[in-house]
Structure formats: structure tokens, C-alpha cells
Amino acid sequence: MSKQGFTTRQVHADRLLNSPENGAVHTASTNSVLFEFTDAQGIIDVFQGKQAGHVYGRSSSNSAMALSNQINALEGGIGAVCFATGMAAISSVFLSLFKHGDHVIVSQYLFGNTRSLMNTLMDMGIQISFVDVTSLENIKDAYQPNTRAVFTETVANPVTQVADIQGIGRYCEERGIPLIVDNTMTPPPLFDAKAAGASLVTTSLTKYVAGHGNVLGGAVIDTGLYDWQQFANIKPAYQVADTRQWGLTQIKKKGLRDMGATLTPDAAHKIAVGMETLALRMAKACDNAARLATLLDNHAQVERVFYPGLADHPQHFMAREQLSGGYGAILSLDLKAGIDPVDFLNKLKLVICATHLGDTRTLALPVAPTIFFENGPQERAKMGISETMIRVSVGIEDIDDLVEDFRQALDQY
Incomplete structure (x- = not known):
């Protein structure tokens, strides 16, 4: 095997x-909480680690x-x-x-x-x-x-x-x-x-x-x-x-x-x-993320894209050495000054605004006021998180549909 x-x-x-x-x-x-032992010695041996088995659903x-x-x-x-x-x-x-x-x-x-x-x-x-x-x-x-x-x-x-x-x-x-x-x-x-x-x-x-x-x-x-x-x-x-x-x-x-x-x-x-479909989903999501990152990195309304697969990422070469199967399916971006992240997210039609990652669907959310809100502005700054950053968890949709959704939203500015 x-x-x-x-x-x-x-x-x-x-x-x-x-x-x-x-x-x-x-x-x-x-779906059983308890496990029967017809020989009482068996439950003693499992409790003491002398024998493999289940004694209670909370433990195993x-x-x-x-x-x-x-x-x-x-x-x-x-x-x-x-x-x-x-x-x-x-x-x-x-x-x-x-x-x-x-x-x-x-x-x-x-x-x-x-x-x-x-x-x-x-x-x-x-x-x-x-x-x-x-x-x-x-x-x-x-x-x-x-x-x-x-x-x-x-x-x-x-x-x-x-x-x-x-x-x-x-x-x-x-x-x-x-x-x-x-x-x-x-x-x-x-x-x-x-x-x-x-x-x-x-x-x-x-x-x-x-x-x-x-x-x-x-x-x-x-x-x-x-x-x-x-x-x-x-x-x-x-x-x-x-x-x-x-x-x-x-x-x-x-x-x-x-x-x-x-x-x-x-x-x-x-x-x-x-x-069972982990490798297939990861391959598709990573490919989608790489192509979407390239589009966003070259769009006039995007200030910066954070994705290890981009050549100008600070740890690009380290990522290339360590990540043999792809650069991942998470990217983040900062829009040009003056563009409201909430307004931009509301213009996306296919992408779902939700707090999760690794889904089959592409998800996005404003980072600072949600998942890192409790950290405060000083801690966020140390982590490299801007107050207007948007995180995108790229899914397995057809890439042309994802590209079109981001393009139509960005082109409204």
C-alpha cells in the first residue's frame, strides 16, 4: 500500500x-456510550491499559x-x-x-x-x-x-x-x-x-x-x-x-x-x-487560489495580495521548498485606499461572506473587525493585519466564475 x-x-x-x-x-x-464486558476482568484490563478496548464513549x-x-x-x-x-x-x-x-x-x-x-x-x-x-x-x-x-x-x-x-x-x-x-x-x-x-x-x-x-x-x-x-x-x-x-x-x-x-x-x-477526496479538492483549490491571486495582484483597485505562491511574497522561496503539493488555498488582500471592504464584499455575487476556511465553496470576510477583533489594533499590526484586510478561502468552483465575480466587483470602483 x-x-x-x-x-x-x-x-x-x-x-x-x-x-x-x-x-x-x-x-x-x-453510537454507544457504554461497552459491555462479559468477563469483568476485561474491563479492569482495559482501564489499566493492559488490553485495547473501549470502556466509555467520552474516552473512545x-x-x-x-x-x-x-x-x-x-x-x-x-x-x-x-x-x-x-x-x-x-x-x-x-x-x-x-x-x-x-x-x-x-x-x-x-x-x-x-x-x-x-x-x-x-x-x-x-x-x-x-x-x-x-x-x-x-x-x-x-x-x-x-x-x-x-x-x-x-x-x-x-x-x-x-x-x-x-x-x-x-x-x-x-x-x-x-x-x-x-x-x-x-x-x-x-x-x-x-x-x-x-x-x-x-x-x-x-x-x-x-x-x-x-x-x-x-x-x-x-x-x-x-x-x-x-x-x-x-x-x-x-x-x-x-x-x-x-x-x-x-x-x-x-x-x-x-x-x-x-x-x-x-x-x-x-x-x-x-x-477521501482531500487530495482532489486541495489540488483544485490551490490551483484556483494561485490563478485568483495573480488576477488580484494585477488589478488596479488592489493594493496588495498576500499569497505564498506569488514571487514577491517574503517567504516565497521557503514555501516553494517546504510545500511540495501547492501553496495553499488561502489568500488575503488590501484594496486601494478609499474602497470600503464591506461595500466590496457586498458586491460579490458568488463568493460567500462567512467565517470558515477549507470549504468547497469560496468564502471571504473582513479580518480586523471579525476574527481578529479581540486582538486590538496594536496586536493586529504586529501580525501584519491591516484594518481593511479581506481574507479569501478559495474553493473548488470553476475558476472562470470566480475570476468574473471578483472582476465585476472590483470594476465598480
Whole structure:
């Protein structure tokens, strides 16, 4: 199976990895909270980790486990855990692995909700340094004796700054700390997080993986690159026989089980089905984004376009090296002075004004007064977000129709 193409493996992953019952090609949605043990010793063995199995729907289910297997194969990991949302996945990682007095280096370009979480963690005594992750030197400058990890997105949302993940990965390996990468914006086959040195991968399955805007989900994948015996915060109870599983075991127990951000069986089923067309959707969306970015970059009414595929993007060459499957399907733009972003968005006829990304449909919204409103103007400026920026999540429509919609709106000015 390893020699087969990405889409072939995805289409057949559920039936081959999980062996659904009765010849089905998809794992059934198992909607049970409790699981019976005809031998009482069985429930003891599962509770103590001596035997695989399900004891309670909040901790695990056959549906969520089947999806975890597929997500793990997608990222080439040694294990994965699925959550109710992408934010639940990130929150569980931080709250499970770090404690008061620990220091974590994170990207200063984090998405608004993730940035808000970092502020909450600081209130709890976890030290956070926000740095420009486009340069490894900034990571080195921020390192402290109590630094426990580095966390970054691959490509920032919405200004598309590209992190030097390969350089950061090598540095984290030298320092003996895990690199945690949010791969939501550039899922496989666009970006291979493991090959770049990521220890843990977080992702919002809601976005490109599921792809149709009809289900929420998140995941954490352990790539197997980090030796968790180096990590001081693993509790004795979670130091299982397989030392490679220490980190993920603690995330499962302290994050998923204790915090209860459980992915429902029905959501797991929908995500698994949507994931089968991931490569096809990403290829079309990335191609559309590249062509739309070129049109907007050359239009008289557009001041600037932010897209890694454009030659004048500050990290274009880094993106070209790291993103083997395309430059992503997110772009942002600043209109010429005097053009009201709200008025412009209202002139679009096909594009949907909505807060989401990774959908089959093209979506757009004004950034500053919506998803980054809580950050305030000073923080937004540090992130490179102008007060009139528009973010566009490019879908899989026919490109001529998208081009015409943006052109007709711009030509009214």
C-alpha cells in the first residue's frame, strides 16, 4: 500500500486499516456510550491499559478510533487522537503537557482563537514568547532554560507568513524539545510535517480534511520523532511500556478523557468520508487560489495580495521548498485606499461572506473587525493585519466564475 498514490490510499484507507464489518467500505457510526464486558476482568484490563478496548464513549469509540487510524496514516505517525474541534486538540496538548512555570515559544502570527488561548495559558502561569517564526534566529533568541516546546502554524492565517519549520525542527532536535506544528492550512499532500521535523501535529479536521463545512473535528498526531523520555512533565501513570507513546497517552488521558472534548461517532464518520477526496479538492483549490491571486495582484483597485505562491511574497522561496503539493488555498488582500471592504464584499455575487476556511465553496470576510477583533489594533499590526484586510478561502468552483465575480466587483470602483 505504501507504493500507491496518495488518493488511492485515502480512498481505501478505512476498509484496509479498520476492516469494517460485513464487507462495508466505511466504518459504521457506533453510537454507544457504554461497552459491555462479559468477563469483568476485561474491563479492569482495559482501564489499566493492559488490553485495547473501549470502556466509555467520552474516552473512545470504534468510530473515533477508526478515524484516528486514518489520520495517523495520513501524517505517517505512530498514533493519533481525535477531538471535537481543532481548538480542543490544541488546548488539550497545552493543558496536558505544560504546567505553571514552563516556557513555550509560539508564532506571533497565530490565528485569533489560538492567540486567545495563549493569553489564557499565560493567566495560568505558563510563560509564552511570541516570535516571528519566519526566521530561526528569532527562535534561538527566545530560548530559555525552562523552554519546553515550540509551537507554530505552517502558513499563518490570514497574512500567509511561512514558518521556517525545517530550520526550527532541526533546532528543536538539538535542544531536546518537541516541535508542535498546526498543519490545518497545509494538510497532506501539500506539506509533510514529519519530514520537516514536527514532533506533534495538530489540525482542525473541520477545514480541508472534512472539506464540506458540515462537521467539526480536530486531531493530534505523534510523528514518533521525539523521545518523550526527555520530557520532564510526563506523569508516572502515563509512562507506559512503549516509551514512544508517553506523550500521546498523557494527551489522551488528561486532555480527551479529563476535559471531555469528545468527537462524536457521527462526526467521525462524516470526516472519514470527506477525507477521501482531500487530495482532489486541495489540488483544485490551490490551483484556483494561485490563478485568483495573480488576477488580484494585477488589478488596479488592489493594493496588495498576500499569497505564498506569488514571487514577491517574503517567504516565497521557503514555501516553494517546504510545500511540495501547492501553496495553499488561502489568500488575503488590501484594496486601494478609499474602497470600503464591506461595500466590496457586498458586491460579490458568488463568493460567500462567512467565517470558515477549507470549504468547497469560496468564502471571504473582513479580518480586523471579525476574527481578529479581540486582538486590538496594536496586536493586529504586529501580525501584519491591516484594518481593511479581506481574507479569501478559495474553493473548488470553476475558476472562470470566480475570476468574473471578483472582476465585476472590483470594476465598480
